[in-house]
Amino acid sequence: MKPSLHAPAVAVADPGEGYVFDNDNAHATEQHRCLAASLDAITTARLADTGVTDGWRCLEVGAGGGSIATWLAERVAPTGEVVATDVNPVHIPQRPGLRVLRHDVVRDPLPEETFDLVLSRLVLLHLPERHAALAAMVRALRPGGRMQLDEFDIDYGPVLLAPTRAAGELYERFLAAKARMFADAGADGGWGRRAAAAMREAGLVDIDPVPYLMPWHADSPGVQLLIHHTHHLRDRLIAAGMTDAELAEVRQVMRHPEFRASSCVIYSVQGRRPR
Numbered sequence: 001m002k003p004s005l006h007a008p009a010v011a012v013a014d015p016g017e018g019y020v021f022d023n024d025n026a027h028a029t030e031q032h033r034c035l036a037a038s039l040d041a042i043t044t045a046r047l048a049d050t051g052v053t054d055g056w057r058c059l060e061v062g063a064g065g066g067s068i069a070t071w072l073a074e075r076v077a078p079t080g081e082v083v084a085t086d087v088n089p090v091h092i093p094q095r096p097g098l099r100v101l102r103h104d105v106v107r108d109p110l111p112e113e114t115f116d117l118v119l120s121r122l123v124l125l126h127l128p129e130r131h132a133a134l135a136a137m138v139r140a141l142r143p144g145g146r147m148q149l150d151e152f153d154i155d156y157g158p159v160l161l162a163p164t165r166a167a168g169e170l171y172e173r174f175l176a177a178k179a180r181m182f183a184d185a186g187a188d189g190g191w192g193r194r195a196a197a198a199m200r201e202a203g204l205v206d207i208d209p210v211p212y213l214m215p216w217h218a219d220s221p222g223v224q225l226l227i228h229h230t231h232h233l234r235d236r237l238i239a240a241g242m243t244d245a246e247l248a249e250v251r252q253v254m255r256h257p258e259f260r261a262s263s264c265v266i267y268s269v270q271g272r273r274p275r
Helices: 028-049 067-076 130-140 165-184 191-201 221-232 234-239 244-255
Strands: 057-061 081-086 098-102 115-121 141-153 159-161 205-212 260-262 265-272
Touching: 028 067, 028 115, 028 141, 028 221, 028 265, 057 067, 057 130, 067 081, 067 098, 067 115, 115 130, 130 141, 130 191, 141 191, 159 165, 165 221, 165 234, 165 244, 191 205, 191 265, 221 234, 221 244, 234 244
Parallel strands: 057 081, 057 115, 081 098, 115 141
Antiparallel strands: 141 265, 159 260, 205 265
């Protein structure tokens, strides 16, 4: 039986085998913490620009740790509602005005013309069926409703300074292995720069893509996320050509006080369903 977002709870298929960030993984909590520390300020500032307020009905697809869904629930209170979905929503907190549902946007239907705002962050880049998922999310918008996609373009993110040339080269080999790993899992590492065109092709108007870059050093949340990935994604990184010794060494490179890099590009793209 297919799930419905009108039901109080649903049960659907397990996450796809290719998806690299399993919420049952022991590293998932730290993954969500690092993402929130690195990206929530960008995501919430853009969401505030939509005018989201009391009474809006919002959908977050792939809500992960729930930090953005919680922020939205506070904005739409007391009369609005946020529906937060995930294929494995175990990390999304329960709170008034926030409905948490187990849902797979690739396999399971969404109600049509229902939401004032639909958000997805760092989800579609991982889905080989990203265009079909985007089309379903567009249909879920009411006429005049707004969509926001926040997505990475991991094809850019150079080291700017490292303690030695060899250390900088090792960091870039690590990024290349990570890109290969994502590609092998069906992800599109450059999806962020293609999201705006995809949203227009899906029928949205008033498309507004905004790129963000952040300077990174050893204490940056984004660097902490990469260090975390050397543990969380260890097996996949080894399969992509790294060794345990290289992973240990690149951790030390990223922790070095002289380390400086650019983040990858984060695209926050908004659009509107025509009335």
